[in-house]
Amino acid sequence: MSRFLNAIKNLLLNLLVLFLLSAAANARAEALTGKQAADVEAMLALSKQSELWRSVEWQRINMYHATLGGVVSRVDDESYFLSPQGKRDPQAELEATIRGAFDYSIPEKRRQPNVCRWIARYQFLSRSMKVQGFDYAPLPCSGFEAWKADIAAKHVTLVFAAVYLNSTASMYGHSFIRLDGGKAGEYNRLNDTTVSFTVNSGADIGPMFLLRSLTGGFPGMFNIAPYYVKVREYADLENRDLWEYRTNLTQDEIDHMLAFIWEQAFTYMDYYFFDDNCALMLLASFEAARPGLNLIDHAKPWIAPLDMIKLAQEQPGLVDHIHYRPSQYNTLVRNFSLASNAEKQHALGLLDDEKLLASVRQMPAAEQARILDLNLGMLEYLRNQMHSEEEAASIGARQLKLSGMRSKIDAESDYKETEPPAQRPDEGHGSFRAGFAAGQIGTTSYTQLNLRGAYHDGLDPQSGFSPGASSKIGDLYLRLNASRIRFERLDLFDVFAPAVQTEWVKPQTIKMNVSIRREVLRDDALSPTALRIQVGAGKSYNLGNAARGYILADSVTSLNAMPSLALGPTIGAVWALTVC
Numbered sequence: 001m002s003r004f005l006n007a008i009k010n011l012l013l014n015l016l017v018l019f020l021l022s023a024a025a026n027a028r029a030e031a032l033t034g035k036q037a038a039d040v041e042a043m044l045a046l047s048k049q050s051e052l053w054r055s056v057e058w059q060r061i062n063m064y065h066a067t068l069g070g071v072v073s074r075v076d077d078e079s080y081f082l083s084p085q086g087k088r089d090p091q092a093e094l095e096a097t098i099r100g101a102f103d104y105s106i107p108e109k110r111r112q113p114n115v116c117r118w119i120a121r122y123q124f125l126s127r128s129m130k131v132q133g134f135d136y137a138p139l140p141c142s143g144f145e146a147w148k149a150d151i152a153a154k155h156v157t158l159v160f161a162a163v164y165l166n167s168t169a170s171m172y173g174h175s176f177i178r179l180d181g182g183k184a185g186e187y188n189r190l191n192d193t194t195v196s197f198t199v200n201s202g203a204d205i206g207p208m209f210l211l212r213s214l215t216g217g218f219p220g221m222f223n224i225a226p227y228y229v230k231v232r233e234y235a236d237l238e239n240r241d242l243w244e245y246r247t248n249l250t251q252d253e254i255d256h257m258l259a260f261i262w263e264q265a266f267t268y269m270d271y272y273f274f275d276d277n278c279a280l281m282l283l284a285s286f287e288a289a290r291p292g293l294n295l296i297d298h299a300k301p302w303i304a305p306l307d308m309i310k311l312a313q314e315q316p317g318l319v320d321h322i323h324y325r326p327s328q329y330n331t332l333v334r335n336f337s338l339a340s341n342a343e344k345q346h347a348l349g350l351l352d353d354e355k356l357l358a359s360v361r362q363m364p365a366a367e368q369a370r371i372l373d374l375n376l377g378m379l380e381y382l383r384n385q386m387h388s389e390e391e392a393a394s395i396g397a398r399q400l401k402l403s404g405m406r407s408k409i410d411a412e413s414d415y416k417e418t419e420p421p422a423q424r425p426d427e428g429h430g431s432f433r434a435g436f437a438a439g440q441i442g443t444t445s446y447t448q449l450n451l452r453g454a455y456h457d458g459l460d461p462q463s464g465f466s467p468g469a470s471s472k473i474g475d476l477y478l479r480l481n482a483s484r485i486r487f488e489r490l491d492l493f494d495v496f497a498p499a500v501q502t503e504w505v506k507p508q509t510i511k512m513n514v515s516i517r518r519e520v521l522r523d524d525a526l527s528p529t530a531l532r533i534q535v536g537a538g539k540s541y542n543l544g545n546a547a548r549g550y551i552l553a554d555s556v557t558s559l560n561a562m563p564s565l566a567l568g569p570t571i572g573a574v575w576a577l578t579v580c
Contacts, residue, residue: 036101036102039101039102040098040099040101040102042134043098043101043125043129043134043136044095044098044099046129046132046134047094047095047098047128050128050132052094052128053091053093053094054090055128056291057124057128057288057291058094058124060287060288060291061124061260061263062090062121063075063269063284070088071089071090072087072088073086073087073088074276074284075087075264075267075268075269076219076268076269076270077267077268077269079267080266080267081093081096082096082097082100082114082118083095083096097118097121097122097125098125100114100115101115101122101136101138102115103115104139111143112141112143112144113139113141115138115139115141116139116143116144117263117266118263119138119141119144119259119262119263120256120259120260120262120263120288121263122138123138123256125138144259147258147262148255148258151179151181151193151258152181152182153179153180153181153193153254153258154254155179155180155247155249155254156177156178156179156180156246156249156254156257156289157177157178157179157180157244157246157247158175158176158177158178158245158246158247158308158309158312158319159175159176159177159178159194159230159242159243159244159245160173160175160242160243160245160305160306160309160425160426161175161176161230161234161238161240161241161242161305162240162241162242162243162327162425162466163240163456163469172305172306172431172454172455172471173304173305173306173425174196174234174278174305175196175278175279175282175305175306175308175309176194176195176197176230176278176282177194177195177282177285178192178193178244179192179193179194179195179258180192180246189227190226190227190228190231191226191228192227193225193226193227194224194225194226194227194229194230195222195223195224195261195285196222196223196225196230196278196282197221197222197223197269197278197282198220198221198223198278199218199219199220199271199277218270219268219269219270219271220268220269220270220271220276220278220281221265221267221268222261222264222265222281224261224265231325234327235325235326235327235328236327236384237384238327239327239328239329239330240327241325241326241327241330242324242325242327243309243322243323243324243424243425243426244322244323244324244325245309245312245313245321245322245426246319246320246321246322246323247286247312247318247319247320248317248318248319248320249286249289249290253289254289256288256289256290257285257286257288257289260284260285260288260289261285273473275301275302275303277303277305278305279304279305279307280296280299280303282308283295283296283299283303283308283311293315293318295308295311295312295315298311298314299311300431300432302431302432302453302454304431304454304455306428306431307431309425309426310426310430313426322424324420324424326418326420328377328380328381328384329381330418331377331418332374332378332381333502334415334416334418334419335373335374335377335415336374336502336503336504338415338416339370339371339374343367343370343371343374344374344503346359346360346371346375347371347374347375347378348378348503348504350371350375351375351378351379351382351504357405360372365409365410365411366411366412366413366414368409368411369406369409369411369413370413370414370415372402372405372406372409373406373413373415374413375402376399376403376406378504379395379398379399379402380399382395382505383395383396383399422463423463425465427463428461428463428465429456429460429461431453431455431456432453432454433450433451433452433460434449434450434451435448435449435450435451435452436448437450441520441522442522444481445481446479446480446481447479447480447481448477448478448480448488449477449478450475450476450477450478451476452472452474452475452476453473453474453475454473454474455471455472455473456469456470456471456472457470457471457472457475457494457496458470458496458574466497467498467548467574467576468496468498468540468548468550468574469496469497469498470494470495470496471496472491472493472494473492473493473494474490474491474492475489475490475491475494476489476491477489477490479520479526486518486526488517488518488520488526489515489516489517489518490515490516490517491513491514492514492515492516493512493513493514494513494515495510495511495512495513496509496510496511497509497510497511498540498550498574500540500541500542500548501539501541506539508537508538509537509538509539509540509550509552510536510537511535511536511537511552511554511570512534512535512536513532513533513534514531514532514533514534515531516529516530516531516532517529517530517532528560528561529560530558530559530560531558531559531560532556532558532559533556533557533559534555534556534557535554535555536552536555536570537552537553538550538552538570539551543573546575546576547573547574547575547576548573548574549571549572549573549574550571550572550573551569551570551571552569552570552571553567553569554567554568554569554570555567
């Protein structure tokens with residue numbers, strides 16, 4: 001009974017302490033508000049005199065931009081704004097920010113005072129007032145300062161993860177920021193912090209994800225993770241090359257970016273596939289860090305991650321170093337190409353028959369090292385592709401056994417570093433395309449106009465892209481003849497991923513097309529409009545160095561007044577021709 005009474009007593013004492021602390025904080029906030037009323041009025045007067053809300057930095061911090069309906073912030077979370085009119089009124093939001101300049105109270109469900117929640121604003125206010133001869137020092141924010149000190153960023157690097165056609169969210173690549181600490185070395189780079197803007201889609205994938213992301217149906221938020229998590233996700237599991245573009249931001253600019261990220265990390269923006277996406281939000285981060293950059297205004301109405309990298313490259317001196325980090329798959333392909341036929345056969349044989357280890361042990365140490373390193377690389381790749389823990393565990397056990405054997409061999413395999421492609425992704429073509437064609441059907445001449453929103457198809461220049469691959473959204477074809485413009489076709493969604501067969505992995509080649517179209521008939525007549533869905537899967541093979549062939553099992557569904565379904569094989573090839 002005494003234990004129970006003591007517990008009740010301690011609980012009541014704790015509640016009393018919390019109540020007194022809360023009351024003291026509120027009283028202090030009220031006292032500070034009263035005490036600093038004159039300072040607030042002075043800052044309001046200075047802000048009106050200088051029209052501070054029109055400053056580029058204030059616009060950048062809150063992501064205001066001009067629209068046909070006036071100025072509006074890209075932030076869609078109502079709790080972000082201190083003024084009810086703040087989303088569309090930069091002046092009202094600035095004045096509300098100034099009125100809260102001495103509000104040190106900690107709201108319920110928030111672990112920091114308001115002046116720390118909106119730290120980028122109040123740091124901006126302090127700098128702006130100082131320029132005008134007024135001293136305003138915002139409350140030190142221990143949480144933010146500890147976070148910033150832990151990151152210890154000395155450089156900011158833009159990272160582009162190459163196209164991944166097996167995911168709707170990543171078929172146009174992905175971009176994020178890496179905050180590089182001052183320590184050199186691969187270990188430290190992998191432990192650096194990354195910041196990305198990602199869509200919170202829950203379990204929605206595929207066409208439904210595409211539809212909702214086109215219409216702002218998901219919230220997008222900043223996400224923070226160590227770089228090794230991104231390398232594991234992109235380079236190892238999804239077999240995507242990573243391109244690292246280090247920028248020349250100064251330390252002050254890096255600190256401004258960190259304050260902006262901290263402020264935006266507690267809110268959300270509606271995610272739109274073509275504009276308010278990962279690329280645009282990272283551009284906004286750079287503009288907040290260096291307000292003189294005018295990146296977003298120079299972007300197209302739609303912007304893909306690769307377009308963002310191109311924009312950064314176009315800014316004189318902004319990117320000062322580029323590093324290529326090959327995917328696990330491309331590293332393995334490179335090593336496999338350097339191995340002798342005998343080494344390849346032994347490495348492949350060990351995938352299915354560990355009895356071959358006895359013969360490997362009889363080889364010279366350098367040859368053993370090459371075979372085991374090649375086999376361990378293949379096992380790691382295969383383990384990453386497994387969909388069940390049981391299959392992955394079985395491969396992991398074999399890796400452990402072979403790693404033990406490899407550790408006893410005093411020799412290095414002489415595989416070279418994977419060389420970067422001849423052309424970087426940012427040196428390839430842009431995502432928008434306009435085309436014009438002319439022809440004749442029977443006795444009827446016609447012209448054709450093509451407008452493509454994004455991104456790439458197999459007939460585009462291949463430099464910087466996967467050979468033969470296609471990934472398109474919004475590909476419109478109009479037919480012009482006899483003084484008429486007629487709708488021919490709109491490819492809503494088109495993907496063709498010709499994954500080449502190798503001796504050790506047999507990936508599927510996939511094709512999908514969803515379009516609204518009218519088929520071209522005799523004498524250039526057009527059929528009734530139909531929704532057409534094509535789905536195919538099969539195999540692709542290299543046909544020498546400049547050609548790739550494929551064979552698919554294909555299905556085409558046409559939905560109109562007379563629905564139809566067609567099934568059959570599709571055989572094709574793509575050649576890359578060099579014209580002098």
